[in-house]
Amino acid sequence: MNLFSEAAIEELRARQAEWEEKELAAVLNDRPEEKPSYETESGIPLKRIYTAADVADIPASDLGFPGAFPFTRGPYPTMYRGRPWTIRQVAGFGNPEATNQRYKYMIQTGQTGLSTDFDLPTLLGLDSDDPMAFGEVGRVGVAIDTIDDMDRLFEGIDLEKISVSLTINPSAWVVYAMFIAVAEQRGLDFTKLAGTLQADPLKEYVAQKEWIYPVRPAVRLLRDLIMYSAKATPKINPISLSGYHLSDVGGNAVQEIAFIMAFTIAYCEEVVAAGMDIDDFAPRLSFFFISHQDFFEQICKFRAARRVYAKVISERFGAKKPESMRLRVHVQTAAMSLTKVEHQNNLMRTAIQALGAVLGGCQSMHTNGLDEAFAIPTEEAMKLAIRTQQIIRDEINVTSVIDPLGGSYFVESLTRDMETEIWKVLNEVDERGGAVKLVEEGWFQQKLADSAYTTFKKIDSGEKISVGVNRYVDEQSSTAEVGIHPYDEECTQLQIDRLNTVRANRDSDRVQSLLKELAEQARTESVNLLPKTIELVKARATLGEICGALRDVWGSYDEPMIV
Template identity: 60%
Template sequence: MTKHDIFQPATLKKLEKQFADWEANELAESLGRRGESKDEFRTEAGIEIKRVYTQLDIADIPPEDIGLPGQYPFTRGPYPTMYRARPWTIRQVSGYGNAEDTNARYKYLIAAGQTGTSTDFDMPTLMGYDSDHPMAFGEVGREGVAIDTLDDMEALFDGIDLNVISASLTINPTAFIIYAMWVAAAKKRGYDPQRLMGTIQADILKEYVAQKEWIFPVRPSVRLVRDTILYSAEHTKRFNPISISGYHVSEVGGNAVHEVAFTISFAISYIEECRKLGMSVDEFAPRLSFFYVCQADFFEEIAKFRAARRVYAKVIKERFGAELAESMRMRMHVQTAAMTLTKPQYRINLMRTAVQALAAVLGGAQSMHTNGFDEAFTIPTAEAMKLAIRTQQILAEETNVTSIVDPLGGSYAVEALTSEFEAKVFDMLKQIDDLGGAIKAVEAGWMQRICADTAYEYELRKARGERTVIGVNKYVEEDEEPADFAPHPYDEGTLERQLARLNRVRAERDTAKVHAILERMKVIATDEKQNLLPVTMEAVEAKATLGEICDALRSVWGVYREEPIF
């Protein structure tokens, strides 16, 4: 046998006979003695897991579908050298209290080895309310940092070198405002916007499916995403204006196939909206980025990341006619799965997170957040975040897994699972196309229903013990001691400090100028072909508050009310 004839018909026929003989002899004898633990084995997404994989399972995969790293369709990674050139970005999410509180956490984590910031915002900021609005009562700075004005954004990144540290901003309905504030703050400090690095989440379609944080109806919300993408393509060329997010689809019950298919369908919708204004896909697609979860099903998750890159590359090339490799290259941030963390025996969350992080590395992530062991209780403590960083550092610097690009490439099992996963994603994308695309599928509640049904089935399996959760339905310790750490505290003085700055800004600004800009924003909002980002930049630089900007658009577009899904 030469090294080239492994998939020749005669060779495959010999392999088939060898496999059949093995089943009839060694396997049959073993099963006769003790059997197996269950009748069927499947991944969390329902893909059958074979007992063993051989060359026969990858014989039908076109070699070009596997390819090489940095080569279309990017199955083996978006870049040729991957972690041999530099490791993934360590990006631990932070956000609580006022801007100064979160800034201090940034600096603590950077000192511990974090290489990029990531920010959670509080509920009023997410929902477009200023901190003194009645709807903000009790929520200011509780689940993230409170941002009302440009002054808050300046304080948030005080002392952070934005030419060295990239910033990830986890926000959606008000993403266009937070982006404008971040750019304006950087410009005030003398930074060139074209050199700024980072990502804003901005993916509003997944909000209607999963996270349920929205302000405006679906279509004007998608317009805001479009406007941000197109503005950033011209003014902040190194910045990712959207992180199209499957993480939240998984968190509300979607399986791995749903996560990837829904995410790519969202990307298709955003691309289509941008192209309606005459933009070529190659003008903006290179800066689109993605955000996935890494769950517990180790090999399925690795196959998921590899298949996602392949599907996306094919869609961008074949559907949209992209010519640049940068347009077809899916770049992804990965977070370990918060929903897998447990209060019972919470220390073992460290092991869960480490295994999930390893799968993300073997799958080829570009940046990663590892969860704190105490996140099942509240916002993670500083100690938990340092341990999460150390988890990534051990993988990057002690294990040598960064030395080989796509080390599981060529694995019979991983390649077979990758191709099966790809086929399932394309099948679901066709279903979404048949419904009229992602926007119509969201408006009809189709995706929401799928996630709800899958979540219900998962909980039934867990209750029956078919899905093991250590410490919850197996190896339970009835007399477990209470948690021996102090959870992250909430500073009751947060609101007072936040309102002091908000009131000062309102008193010192040119309010008449702010109102004039907001009136102009309302007019622009009525013409869907105009881009709202330039006037948004004017508004934040004039010290309009986030709530005032959202109120101006609420007066034009109204608000979204979800239809119940049964």
Template identity: 55%
Template structure:
């Protein structure tokens, strides 16, 4: 069909829509008005009453394309779940490494196909378990890891060459990566056979999650070093998991989530390329982490739009030539911010629908939240039920039998175009500000998120944004009771005792020597810090000691508040 034919078809459809609105719609509205004057998506975009071919008439097929081909709108791989299902990766972490290992073993026995580790706040922030700042937090919201032996205990009895491991950590990510590498070396594994990812996305911390240690630019250097190191030594490992999830959980819209993630990606890629690494040597191992929020169709469209925008950016801006360098692969988690304490069993339904949108959007791995996560870390029962949710979607719904089954939907394709347009508009604004780092330093992204979050909070408080069981369909009677995970009050004491014993057993002179070398290396931007960090953890240096060695050089970041 040529442009003239397309214009004629569109004109005919638009005439038919106008006639339909003047007749059938007008007559029906006279008898039964619609629920609202305006229908909005989760990102506050207008949602039309009906979508037709006229809404996607300007969209050539090659922008939608086929799965596994540029621009990867329909999925990064040609056969997607017809070949194998996504990795079912339930996150776990609490107490001591041994306690978390028990939970891993339980989940693997239930059919989990990947491990995902959650660390406690002291580990995230670079404090050892015996530090005064760690009091009351050791093992409370994740597992406590101080030294190499902790990492060994965390993965005891687990073949790291056979199971993919994801580690959710950012400010101290390179140290945890070094420990993971050191454990693999200790066990005689081939580093090129290890698979998984470490989150390691420090820039989004300054934008959204607010967990950091060093100032922005030295933090970016550490991320660069870990990407460069893994590109040379770990062929299957993802050294970064660039995360829109936390941007969304901070209150952003779906468009802001993926647009700001792409801006942050651009900064990382520019940093690594500027150090002399070819784009095609590391881009295939970049990975992503997004949320599946409540607006079902918008979320499916979001995943499709960001794949297309990423492929275009990598090819046209960075000159990537390998298809693997343009192929966005992502892990997804259902939206913790949507879970409620009132009527907690409703969270099962929310999670199932969000998980389905992630699958229809083409996720490569998925975590489903437990029904009790509005209270605490999930119980074994809640985690098993969340895993069963994924297994039911995979085995019983048949949505995995065809690739991108919503592709071609007028509504989904129009929403995909709208979200991609929003991504490019934000990227253009950020470029005009001087790039991602400048935008973060000027609090641009932080303000955009805060403004949207405030608007959403007002809508929820007024009841315009319905939350079943909270501001609509509220139970007047007794609240639902659920069993929740209870932390072992003895875990922190045992963890600190283990740390003290590890310090007594090590060669302190060797530790002091390698920490001094690490501090000296930090002064030279050209030196990659990963090899010395691996050497430091092998010598028995603690997380806090390694952070301290670099903090003496880099200093500590202090945020400029946004109001």
């Protein structure tokens, strides 16, 4: 069933043609438009005006209703009327105690979920005393070396009552093992633990560039994590497929969704091939997208993503449960849009991007601090970021109606156009041999590099405007008064001292024996590595030792050259 009759559409087209010939032509003669053509950030052409004729061929079934297939209008029937999105500001710096204090401050300020950034050594599977970790311990996230650090990180926080997001990728399975081992130590109910691991390996190779192992062993570790967590911790999302990072390195909105859907297909194929039914794990797949500067394109991106995902999971994998087809998304505003020049403008950028995420139907959100172009946000900047979400949620009455822009001629047309472009990319990925193969070959990496180059050329030329940077520049603007979050110079030594204490007091023979067993299991594709990893963290093996044992088996990753 279509939304409009053919007769009504034909009449409308005739009236529009008459308007273009008379009113529009007369104005264009006197006042030409500023650009010869208009398009979205991802290159989709934009018409001057949209009418019912532009959505006449969209079936009503593609819109549907909130909480029903294909979920275009939202993943849940009541959306924010039943439950507001989770305010989940990320935190992580220094040693675990410092991040724990920031957690408690943000909870007091009104945050409703926790999110953790880890330092570079932790992300790369290195202990704080590894020579490669020098200068990076606790600098861009919290340092975690052992189960005891994980315990310190969540000291005084009830893990049965607040959900926890762990922004960790290459070493995600070890951090998960530490997290649930801490929960076991505390006598907590695993079925009440809620949260998300990022744990998205393919996007690391194409965007964020933090890896340990070659591509296929990394995907195997994710498979093991998904299969183990689906049974052991049914409310924890074992992966957050992270389009945000694809956008952050220059990918456009179509690439962000299409590439992540291709990765989703690859992961689902891996788990299904290992013997797990799609409906037994797909309900716990979650997503992490950016809310960028092109306001309407971003809103339509979220709507199109839900529709594409629902069709992929139902048609390609045969899912039967509605919750398997329900795309749930955490959104972060665009860090790459923030500027050091006139950094106060970042408040307005973030607020508009956050509103776009809400109108697009997000389930949780991080709003950037106005000072994030300089360093880790200060407490004051984090409070303002939380207040931004609270004002949108509680003051401006946009949460009362589900999908309030649904039915807009422009929004529905652009949603359809984005979906069409996403399917084109997915079909090309299939034709070229699938996502894993193309990651190994550098195909995705090349596409993102090309997109980034195009974007930055537009910024340099002034075609893409950055207020205060290449347009409306105030030569008197200064960044001298910006307060920067301090780095704790004692962090490294504290972590090293703790590592020495752990190694001196544990049963080292048992740790070495378990590490050998883990390495042997890694040589057998069908063995799930999570149980042995959990044994290791309980025995006080360090994160670096566990990751190193598998590096000895699988080797390290070498990035392909792109031009």
